[in-house]
Each structure stands twice: as structure tokens, then as C-alpha cells.
Amino acid sequence: MARLLQELKSRSGLSYGALAKRLHVSTSALHRYCTGDVMPVEFDPLERLARLCRATPEERTELYRLWVVAHTSRGNRQASVPAPAPKAPPAVPVTAPETEAALETAPETVPVPEPETKARPAGEGVVEVGTAARARTPAVSPHRRVRRGVLAAVTAAAVLAALGAVATGLKTRTGGDPTSAPAPAADAGSPAPLPTPGAAPVAADVTPSGPTGAADRGASAPITVTVRPHRDAECDRYVIDRPPSEVPPPPAVVDAPAWAAKVGAVPGTYQSIELTVQGTGSDTVVLTALNVRIARIAAPLAWNAYSMFDGCGGGMAVHSFDLDLDAARPRPVVTDGSTGLPLKVSERDPEVIEVTAQTTSHDVSWYLELEWSSGNRKGTLTIGPGAGTSFRTSAIKGRPLYRYPTGGKAWEPSPFQQ
Numbered sequence: 508m509a510r511l512l513q514e515l516k517s518r519s520g521l522s523y524g525a526l527a528k529r530l531h532v533s534t535s536a537l538h539r540y541c542t543g544d545v546m547p548v549e550f551d552p553l554e555r556l557a558r559l560c561r562a563t564p565e566e567r568t569e570l571y572r573l574w575v576v577a578h579t580s581r582g583n584r585q586a587s588v589p590a591p592a593p594k595a596p597p598a599v600p601v602t603a604p605e606t607e608a609a610l611e612t613a614p615e616t617v618p619v620p621e622p623e624t625k626a627r628p629a630g631e632g633v634v635e636v637g638t639a640a641r642a643r644t645p646a647v648s649p650h651r652r653v654r655r656g657v658l659a660a661v662t663a664a665a666v667l668a669a670l671g672a673v674a675t676g677l678k679t680r681t682g683g684d685p686t687s688a689p690a691p692a693a694d695a696g697s698p699a700p701l702p703t704p705g706a707a708p709v710a711a712d713v714t715p716s717g718p719t720g721a722a723d724r725g726a727s728a729p730i731t732v733t734v735r736p737h738r739d740a741e742c743d744r745y746v747i748d749r750p751p752s753e754v755p756p757p758p759a760v761v762d763a764p765a766w767a768a769k770v771g772a773v774p775g776t777y778q779s780i781e782l783t784v785q786g787t788g789s790d791t792v793v794l795t796a797l798n799v800r801i802a803r804i805a806a807p808l809a810w811n812a813y814s815m816f817d818g819c820g821g822g823m824a825v826h827s828f829d830l831d832l833d834a835a836r837p838r839p840v841v842t843d844g845s846t847g848l849p850l851k852v853s854e855r856d857p858e859v860i861e862v863t864a865q866t867t868s869h870d871v872s873w874y875l876e877l878e879w880s881s882g883n884r885k886g887t888l889t890i891g892p893g894a895g896t897s898f899r900t901s902a903i904k905g906r907p908l909y910r911y912p913t914g915g916k917a918w919e920p921s922p923f924q925q
Contacts, residue, residue: 508573509543512553515560516541524843530555534829534842535777535863544776544923545814550574577922728888729792729881730852735781736774736892744908745772746810746901751909751918757815775812775903778864782890784877785857795849795885796878797839797860799830803872807902814910814921826850826858832866832873832900839875870901 519526523541527534532552539545540553547553553574557567747754747770758766766772786792826846828839839862841847852858862875874891875898891897910921 508546508570508577509541511566511570511573512541512556515557515562515566519560522843526556526559528844529559535779546574546577546923727884728879728886729787729790729884730794730877730879730888731785731787732877732888732890733783733785734890734892735783736778736898743815744775744777744812744903745770745815746775746808746812746903746906747772748808748810750811751813754811754813754909754918757911772813773808773810773870774900775906776865776867776900778898778900780862780864780875780898782860782862782875782877783857784852784860786853788854790881791851791853792879792881793849793851794858794860794877794879797828797848797862798876798878799837799839799873800876801832801837801871801873802897805870807868807904807906808870810906812903812906812908813918814908814923827861828863830862830864832864832871833868837873864898864900866900867902867904870899872897872899874898 516523516526523538524534527537530537530552536545536547537556540547540556550571553570554567557570562570745767749770754770755766784794826848827842828845828847829842830839831837842863850858864871864873874889877888877890879886879888908921908924909918911918
């Protein structure tokens with residue numbers, strides 16, 4: 508089925524983002540359909556894709572046959588489980604345009620060690636951070652709050668909620684090339700640490716900290732950032748250094764942070780980061796650029812992979828970026844149909860930014876840098892999860908992939924092996 512979908516997509520001459528926008532699904536979901544990573548719960552998106560790509564009646568019939576065969580195979584496995592399937596949550600309409608994966612092909616050539624120890628998961632809970640941060644959640648206006656579309660006929664227990672994150676380390680920038688420079692590899696079982704306010708800069712274009720700049724570091728950024736490191740819950744997959752018998756079922760939303768911390772889950776192939784940026788005062792702050800820094804690159808984790816959902820789909824944030832972590836010079840790329848930077852924020856006018864990172868070849872620790880300016884002031888806010896740690900994403904190609912079927916009682920091999 509994946510081969511046929513790829514042929515139809517190529518024939519259309521359209522990008523993944525352009526097709527996804529017309530099909531009302533996310534770009535990452537469409538890309539996974541075409542690569543065979545996941546299969547939609549309903550045939551409708553595949554039918555619309557076939558018609559949009561001018562598939563012949565024979566091709567549409569064959570596509571439907573392949574979809575039915577795959578669903579029948581999955582249904583037979585679920586039928587052997589006596590427990591009834593829980594009711595699915597109601598679908599939420601898509602209210603935003605779609606994203607497109609940035610598929611740069613240049614591989615990273617940094618020597619990589621083999622992983623050895625268990626990963627340390629990101630911090631728990633959604634945390635609002637930044638200079639002069641208040642102990643509350645930003646009040647995002649309804650017209651700016653982006654809501655995810657969720658497929659019906661799937662269990663709510665299979666979704667994974669956001670893990671907490673923090674944004675730390677204000678750095679004043681003097682200009683220069685914003686692309687990443689990989690740091691020396693750290694412990695293969697843990698994400699690399701973020702640079703601290705008193706540490707040496709990761710890249711040459713960051714002004715070194717000193718007596719004159721210390722007062723302006725980490726204490727005067729006029730913005731706060733709330734980070735959700737795992738936004739695309741319906742499509743998430745994780746690598747875990749445990750056999751299926753020792754991995755608990757996918758958690759309910761409220762239990763997800765504790766679940767991930769307990770099993771040491773690392774996002775597999777994809778990781779969607781949602782940033783809610785809000786000013787701390789009445790002054791307008793301009794967000795001028797978003798950069799990525801690669802803190803560490805290693806071989807993919809040789810662990811089992813676990814899928815949180817049988818199907819996926821949904822919309823995207825208005826300000827959305829794709830990030831190819833395997834590129835020679837990774838950089839956030841504005842997705843088709845999305846609006847990039849610069850943009851303005853204030854205390855009463857926050858914005859939501861989404862970054863979808865992907866790796867198919869490495870275990871990558873990375874973090875973001877958000878450049879801002881307000882009046883005659885400017886700086887850079889370093890964003891990463893946990894207490895001084897970086898985001899971490901690992902490829903799962905070639906690893907055993909398991910799923911927890913709706914109504915099931917145990918993990919079982921997924922039909923979508925990599």
C-alpha cells in the first residue's frame with residue numbers, strides 16, 4: 508500500500524504539505540501513510556488522496572483492497588482479545604493549516620558510539636518558564652489557540668500527554684551563522700546537557716558571558732515560553748529499553764508524564780514540540796528567528812520501539828516548522844501553508860509555535876534558540892526540556908515495533924515494521 512501511495516503522490520507533483528492541506532490531515536500523518544509507518548483508521552483520507560492524485564478506478568480499487576486487507580489482519584488479532592474496546596473520544600475539527608516534513612538528504616558524518624545505558628527522560632509536567640515568569644498558565648486567546656484534530660474510533664488511553672520542559676539561558680547575540688555545531692558526544696544513555704548561563708557558548712556567534720553581560724543573562728528576557736515536548740500524541744512512537752512484557756499499557760493523558768518517566772521513553776523518529784510564547788509586560792516583543800543546536804549525535808538506540816496509536820491525523824499550529832535532524836546543517840524550515848517569523852507577542856497576545864523534528868539515522872540530542880528583540884534590547888532564549896537537558900529523538904529503523912491494540916491486554920508486533 509505504501510508503494511502505491513508514493514506513486515500517487517509523485518504523480519501529483521505536489522509537496523507533502525500541499526497535499527496534506529487539501530486532505531485536511533497533518534503533513535507528518537500523510538508522510539507516514541506514504542512510508543507505511545501508520546495506517547488511517549478510516550479509508551476516507553486515502554480515497555481523497557487517490558482522487559486528488561488522479562488515480563485510475565483500478566488504482567482506487569486496489570488501494571481500497573490493500574487497506575481492507577491490512578484492517579482485516581488487525582481486526583483478527585483484536586478479535587482474539589475478550590475485553591471490549593473502550594468508546595472513542597469525539598472528533599475535534601481541524602482549525603489550522605497543515606505541516607510539511609523537511610526532507611533534506613545530507614547525512615550527518617559525526618562518529619557515533621553505541622548506546623549503553625538507559626535514557627533519562629525529560630522533566631515531568633508542562634512548566635511555564637522564562638524571565639520573570641509568573642506561576643500560571645498563559646491565557647491564550649481562543650482565536651490563537653490551536654486545537655488538534657483527533658481521529659474517531661480509537662481509544663483515548665493510547666495518547667501520550669506532554670512532558671514538561673523549560674526554557675533557560677538568555678544569551679546576547681552579536682550576529683553570525685545561526686546553524687548548529689555538534690558538541691562532543693556525552694553519555695549515550697542520557698540526553699546532552701544544555702548550556703548554562705555561566706557556561707561557555709556552544710557556537711562561535713554567541714557572545715561569551717562576562718562581568719558586563721552577566722546582569723543581562725537569564726534575568727531580563729521579556730518573554731516566557733511554555734513547552735510541550737510531545738505535542739503529536741496520536742502518532743507518537745517511543746524507544747524503550749525494556750521487553751514488551753515489562754512495558755505498561757499506554758497511559759491516560761493525566762498519567763502520561765509518570766508513565767514516560769517510569770519506562771525511560773525516548774521519542775522515536777518524530778518529535779513534535781509546541782512552544783507557547785508570551786510577553787511578560789505591556790511592551791511588544793518581536794520574535795525574530797528560531798535556530799537549532801545539535802548537542803550530541805550517536806547511533807540509533809538499539810531498543811524496542813512502541814507505538815502509542817493505531818492511526819493518526821490532525822492539524823497544525825499557524826506558526827509551524829519542520830526540522831530534519833539528519834541534515835548536514837539542521838535548521839527549522841517553515842512548513843507549507845504556515846507563517847514563519849518574525850512575529851509579535853505581548854502579555855495579552857501570546858503565540859503558539861510548533862516544531863516537528865525527524866531523524867531516521869541517528870540518536871540526536873538537540874535544543875532550540877529563540878531570538879527576540881524589544882525596543883533597543885535583544886537576546887536569545889535557549890529552549891530545552893527538563894532541568895538543563897536537551898530534547899532527544901532516536902531513529903527506530905530496524906528495531907522491533909510493538910503496538911497495544913484497542914481493547915487488547917498486551918503489546919503485540921505492529922504490522923508497520925520499519
